[in-house]
Amino acid sequence: MTSLPQTTEKKLGLVIDLDTCVGCQACVVSCKEWNTSNYGAPLSDVDAYGAEPHGTFLNRVHSFEAQPEAGCSQTVHFPKSCLHCEDAPCVTVCPTGASYKREEDGIVLVNEDDCMGCGLCAWSCPYGARELDEIFGVMKKCTLCVDRIYNENIPEEDRVPSCVRTCPSGARHFGDLGDPESDVSKLVAAREGFDLMPELGTKPVNKYLPPRLKDQPSQSALTPQHSDAKGLFAWLDKALEKL
Amino acid sequence: MHPAPSVIAFTTLSGLGFGLLAFLGLGLPPVTGWVAFVFFALAYALAVGGLLASVAHLANPKNAIKAFSQWRSSWLSREGIAAVAALLVMAVFAIALIFFDVRLRLLGLLGAALCLTTVFTTSMIYTQLKTVPRWNMWTTPPVFLLHCLGGGALLAGQPRLAAVLLALLGAMMIWAWSEGDSKGRAGSTMETATGLGRIGKVRLLEPPHSGENYLLKEMAYQVGRKHALKLRILTISLGIVLPVALMLLVPVTHFTAIVAILAHLIGVFAGRWLFFAEAEHVQALYYGR
Incomplete structure (x- = not known):
């Protein structure tokens, strides 16, 4: 069970557009809402109304600032969840067989009936995509809403991960990244989608689309560029210049 | 990494x-009868006590028995199997030695090999x-x-052998520290973690949550790095230098042996605490740590 499949029929995953994400956290909330009441143990909160609230989330949105060598810095909102890696180290380290990657669609899941809560899979993940639930003692991670995407009891437009369905800015896309003709694969090709920490060799399925570069205004609006003042103002301009 | 007391107690x-x-399996010291009983009791108390401490860090220990199933891929599973095999083989050897005064040499050798295999799997x-990156080095095993x-x-009670092995250990630890210090996070940066290096230098503007969480508690522990040098000196002086000096320079008595063992134990605890506390995990880069 904890050996990785040689290949998977599909490579289902997410494409996250860092250019479009506005950091509203709606995906975080919808993920928590769906996944606390469906697949596996709930996502518990501890001290929720106290001084130090904390809890389990499968998706979190960081905000970074990237500073180019010249010009203004760029703020980038950065949603992060399990990347459903092809070479998922979290699967092979698992001693109980709880952690596995599905042959049919490549989704990485935890069978909570087998998990002993040792936390080694979370240690092996470079992305911080797995969180051990403090109350239920089992490892929680993104399931790619496996209980939505194949669910024939819900309307067809809802058969995508909850975060994708919720995103108000259209920054999240879901599909088969193993099929070069799929919409998501075309999007990744067109926008030069990239992997997170490629140097660790995990081969993530999820891709990120880079933010478009900011315009570089040639001159700042606040600096006076030239003076065509005459008379008193010309003298004042000169005098102030000398100060 | 979070230095969990249960895991430190377990590994040390x-x-x-x-x-x-392992030494008892090799016939060092060549004890029999009640003296052998005392030695084996101590060895089993340490080995089994450590293993029980490791169970204390599981969040869901009722599934611990399943950890023997995935030896094909998982070092943790291999460790569990090797540990049980070593304890069982050595138990037969010990019973024969203590109660029947029979030394099953081959079984002792096998048991010693299994003991070392267990520690090797732990290190892996x-x-x-x-x-x-600080753990992902050839020096760890x-x-x-x-x-x-x-x-x-x-x-x-093998003073000369202990002195040689501990000196080697000290040298290896110093090597591992210096290599770990220069390795840093092995080329992973906030820029590679976010892919935003194509724009420029990256810093965290806002973390995704205002409080703590499992990831920060477990993998972004920062207290240890501050005292790294002091703890390294403590580890080498108490764990290595003092016991080696006692073994080589003064006549070995029960008293000096106990002092040497206790000093070594304190040094080893400090060193193992540091092994966890100063190890940095790449996922902390997403939190700018």
């Missing part, structure tokens, strides 16, 4: 226990993690094995 105590068991749990052999020799 069981390492010492398996070290002593850490060595395999590319996400923690020799450090764990020399801990086990050096401490084991000390407990088995």
Whole structure:
């Protein structure tokens, strides 16, 4: 069970557009809402109304600032969840067989009936995509809403991960990244989608689309560029210049 | 990484226990009867006590029995199997030696090999993690094995052998520290973690949550790095230099042996605490740590 499949029929995953994400956290909330009441143990909160609230989330949105060598810095909102890696180290380290990657669609899941809560899979993940639930003692991670995407009891437009369905800015896309003709694969090709920490060799399925570069205004609006003042103002301009 | 007391107790105590068991399996010291009983009782108390401490860090121990199932891929599973095999083989050897005064030499050799295999598998749990560059080094298995052999020799009353092995351990630890210091996070940066290096230098503007969480508690522990140098000096002076000096320079009595063992144990605890506390995990880069 904890050996990785040689290949998977599909490579289902997410494409996250860092250019479009506005950091509203709606995906975080919808993920928590769906996944606390469906697949596996709930996502518990501890001290929720106290001084130090904390809890389990499968998706979190960081905000970074990237500073180019010249010009203004760029703020980038950065949603992060399990990347459903092809070479998922979290699967092979698992001693109980709880952690596995599905042959049919490549989704990485935890069978909570087998998990002993040792936390080694979370240690092996470079992305911080797995969180051990403090109350239920089992490892929680993104399931790619496996209980939505194949669910024939819900309307067809809802058969995508909850975060994708919720995103108000259209920054999240879901599909088969193993099929070069799929919409998501075309999007990744067109926008030069990239992997997170490629140097660790995990081969993530999820891709990120880079933010478009900011315009570089040639001159700042606040600096006076030239003076065509005459008379008193010309003298004042000169005098102030000398100060 | 969070230095969980249960895991520190587990790796140090069981390492010492398996070290002593390995020497007993090799016939060092050549004890029989009640003296052998005392030695084996100590070795089993350390090894089994350590293993029980490790169960204390599981969040869902009722599934621990399933950890024997995935030996094909998982070092943690291999460790569990090797530990049980070593304890069972050495139990047969010990019973024969204590109660029947029979030394089953081949079984003792097999048991010793299994003890070292157990410690090697423990070390590989850490060595395999590319996400923690300070552990993902060739030095980690020799450090764990020399801990086990050096401490084991000390407990088995082999002064010269203990001195040599502990000196090797000290050298290996210093090597591992310096290599770990220069390795840093092995080329992973906030720029590679976010892919935003194409724009420029990256810093965290806002974390995703205002409080703590599992990831920060477990993998972004920062207290240890501040005291790294002091703890390294403590580890080398108490864990290595003092016991080696006692073994080589003064006549070995029960008293000096006990002082040497206790000093070594304190040094080893400090060193193992540091092994966790100063190890940095790449996922902390997403939190700018």
